Amino acid sequence: MRNTVLIPTYRRPLDLSRCLLALQVQTKPVDQVIVVVRDTDIETWQFLDQFKSHNLPLHTVKVTQPGVVAALNAGLSAVKGDIVSITDDDAAPHPDWLEKITAHFHSDSCIGGVGGRDWIYQSNKLENGSCQVVGKLQWFGRVIGNHHLGIGEPREVDVLKGVNMSFRTQALAKPAQNIGQLRFDERMRGTGAQVHFEMAFTLLLKRSGWKMIYDPSVAVDHYPAQRFDEDQRHNFNEIAFINLVHNETLALLEYLPPLRRFVFLLWAILVGTRDSFGLVQWLRLLPSQGQLATKKCLASWRGRWQGWQTYKQLKIQN
Known part of the structure; x- marks a missing residue:
């Protein structure tokens, strides 16, 4: 080959x-x-x-x-x-x-x-x-x-x-x-x-x-090298954070069947992960990260909403 x-x-x-x-x-x-x-x-x-x-x-x-x-x-x-x-x-x-x-x-x-x-x-x-x-x-x-x-x-x-x-x-x-x-x-x-x-x-x-x-x-x-965009790996950037969650949301919505799609959105908003905050992650990390945890949570929810909008837009066009 x-x-x-x-x-x-x-x-x-x-x-x-x-x-x-x-x-x-x-x-x-x-x-x-x-x-x-x-x-x-x-x-x-x-x-x-x-x-x-x-x-x-x-x-x-x-x-x-x-x-x-x-x-x-x-x-x-x-x-x-x-x-x-x-x-x-x-x-x-x-x-x-x-x-x-x-x-x-x-x-x-x-x-x-x-x-x-x-x-x-x-x-x-x-x-x-x-x-x-x-x-x-x-x-x-x-x-x-x-x-x-x-x-x-x-x-x-x-x-x-x-x-x-x-x-x-x-x-x-x-x-x-x-x-x-x-x-x-x-x-x-x-x-x-x-x-x-x-x-x-x-x-x-x-x-x-x-x-x-x-x-x-x-x-x-x-050997992770310098990036020349808004995503600077380990430093929080609101735009990069929203983009990350948007991309993840869009990819999963398109792959998951309807019931699992609903469960995913519910879990993502209420729980989430360290990379894509939900309510539980915000509460868990608020004592150690303070205002940063709030910014991450709001950016995550915005990214989820924008990912959903992008997904629905394609469905409407089809």
């Missing part, structure tokens, strides 16, 4: 260099590397002009619209492989990454997506830990991630993580909801990271009948 690696990048040439060097030493050679670059990203264009690609079949795609969704959709249009593997510019795949990914797709024609562990390095310190439950959607709508902590044998999951996910291009070529080829949802909000875009994508594939496999040995090293 032919392998295409797709990398969206923006203003992080040093990180991109580490990623490309890791792809040069894969035990299964890459058949195509697509780097998607913003038209205004002078730093990255200069780096690519000077980069010695050696054995890498490097192909660049220019994109004018901000956000990871636009970048990935532009890259998908240029994919020639049987498998497209997506990673971030601030990640470095392990040498056997493509070899293990390909083995999974060979093993079962019903597998539409394969993901694995991202070993996170914060300030050059490995964030170590272990967890058996990874990438699962609970019946009432809570999503358990933990992709960076997964251990154990390969297993079927519900959600993959954007820094380490691969798809059978055959699965993307089939019509999805009568809209032609499957693409990342352009309704995802944000000007950069657009958090939860991969959740919407993998849940749509699952709804179409494809298996999603998580294998901890399909690994990349992940």
